[in-house]
Amino acid sequence: MRLSPSTDTLRASRNRSRRRGIFAVLALAGVTFAGLGALRRGPLPAVEVNAPLGALGRATPVEVAVSAAGRGMSRVEIELEQSGQRFPVAAEEFATPPGWKLWAAGTRQKSWNLTLGKDSLPQLAEGPVTLRVVATGAGAWLRPGLAATSEQVLPLRLTPPSLEVVSTQHYVTQGGSEVVVYRVGATSVRDGVEVGDWFFPGAPLPGGGERDRFALFAVPWDVADSAATRLVAADEVGNRREVDFIDRFTPVALAHDDIELDEKFLARVVPPILENTPSLTSKGNLLDDYLQINGDLRRANADELRVLAARSRPEFLWKAPFLALPGGQVMSAFADRRTYFYQGREVDRQVHLGFDLASIAKADVPAANGGVVVLARWFGIYGNTVVVDHGYGLMSLYSHLSSIDVAEGDAVGRGSKLGRSGTTGLAGGDHLHFSFLLHGLPVRPVEWWDAHWLTDRLKRKLGDALPFAG
Structure with missing residues (x-):
């Protein structure tokens, strides 16, 4: 006769089976994690070398960037090599999490901003140099990390151009x-x-x-x-x-001029300039507004003219002597140093970088020579203004105009009407403020008005390169 197992016996048997299953799972997990730790390594790092100048000199900036996914990078070495000699530049090691930590990440990105060249490595000589970067990814107990090598050959230049x-x-x-x-x-x-x-x-x-x-x-x-x-x-x-x-x-002795400001003048010139210059905010009284215009806006206009010079065409756009305002009398000369007074006290000092020329009210203003209009609008302290490019950085400026008859981009000939003289901007009366600019720098106009100077100083040196007939 067979006896059925007791309930306790069955329960004990099931518990033993469950424990064996748990032990088996734990053993499998242990083997798996041990395998990951022993064999799992990170992917191959990516190396980027940015040598923007394409060569090295005495002290040249170079950027090295390394990225490695997953557990990150373990080591990066940067060196220069020339004629078989190696020169260490930088080396850095990084902690990487063990392979069984699937959720962990090490250093995945790092960049180095280096200054390389003769100054930091005096042993270098002029000639080709190899820049080498070796980046190693995360390794395992039994497998080293994958190493990526980037090499770039750069010329080392130490001799200036002739x-x-x-x-x-x-x-x-x-x-x-x-x-x-x-x-x-x-x-x-x-x-x-x-x-x-x-x-x-x-x-x-x-x-x-x-x-x-x-x-x-x-x-x-x-x-x-x-x-x-x-x-x-x-x-x-x-x-x-x-x-x-x-x-x-x-050298030239610069002239000096004293200018007395009064309420009538301020009330006439300040409001229109504020209205046409959104970047300015009124300070609440005419004198402070005028000083802001005469100083800050004057400097901003000078900076803009310097930027405008970059648009000059690389060609001579003129062939004949330059014209001045017909019948114009000089009211103020180039580089006059002006001291401004208000109610008997000095309030400002500026330099007048142009010629003030006056003939009749609303006189026709001709282009000094052939060129292309690069500015035709209200322009800060100058009021209505036209700037003509004559090529190779030379420009002429015409300001305080009552009207403008050209537009930006127009080609103009010598003597073409640009507009009429007036009183816009910081003008005390109807006149033309005229300047020559060379790469944005105001220069003496009298030279460019002088055909003999053009022949002796420019044509004699440039020869047929300058299409000037005299």
């Missing part, structure tokens, strides 16, 4: 203009004339050789000598050569 002055007799006056013709080496990417903070870029010489260049330049009105004037040529990594080329510099 620079030869071709023209002679560079005579410049304070506030005046000149031209220099020169020849640069093949590695030059930026050349021209520097005068303090001003830079006058060079351009290919029309009809010249591949490396022949010229630059129209000026010495600013407030620079009393030519010591800061240099012809320069630089390559893409900053190696530069400078040449002192000024043969004669003539």
Whole structure:
């Protein structure tokens, strides 16, 4: 006779089976996690090298960026190699979570902003250099991390471009203009004339050789000598050569003028300028508003003219001498230093960078020479204004106009009517405020009005490159 197992026996058997199942699951999980820890490694890192200049010099910026998904990167090494010699640049190790931590992440992204070149590694010599980056991903107990290698060969340049002055007799006056013709080496990417903070870029010489260049330049009105004037040529990594080329510099004694402000004048000029200049907010009284206009707005207009110079066409748009306002009498000359008084006390000082010319009320204003209109609108302190581009950074400005007869983009000939003189902007009476600008810098107009000066100072150096008949 068979006896049925008791309830306790059955319950004990089931518990043993359940424990064996749990142990089996735990054992399988342990084996799995151990396997992950021993074998699971991260994916191959990605390396990006940004050498924007395409070469190295004495101190050249280079950016290295590394990214690694999953558990991140474990090590990054950056080095330069030249002629078999290796020069460590940077090395960094990163903690990575163990492979069994499926939810954990290490360092997935990192970038290095480096300055590489001769200054940091004096052992380097001019010639090709290999920039190498080795980025290793997360490894496992039994498997090392995958390593990605990026190599980039860059030329190391230490010699400045060659620079030869071709023209002679560079005579410049304070506030005046000149031209220099020169020849640069093949590695030059930026050349021209520097005068303090001003830079006058060079351009290919029309009809010249591949490396022949010229630059129209000026010495600013407030620079009393030519010591800061240099012809320069630089390559893409900053190696530069400078040449002192000024043969004669003539300083100029600047005139001075006192201007008395009164309520009638302020009431006439201030409201229209505020109405036409949304960037200005009234300060609540005419004098403070005038001082804001005469100072802040004047500087903002000067900055805008400097930016406008970038739109100048790389060609000579004129062939004949420049015109002045017919019958115009000079009411104020270039670079007059003005002191402003109100009710007997000094309130401001500014410099008048142009010529004030007056003939009759609402006189026709002709274009000084051929060119293209690049500005024709209300323009801050100048009121209704026209600016004509004559090419290679030379522009002429006509302001305080009562009316404008041209639009931006119009081609104009020498003597074309641009508008009529007037009293808009900061004008005390009907007149034309006229300026020549060279790359945004106001320069002495009398030179450009002088056919002899154009022939002697420009045509003689530029030759057939300048289509000027005299």
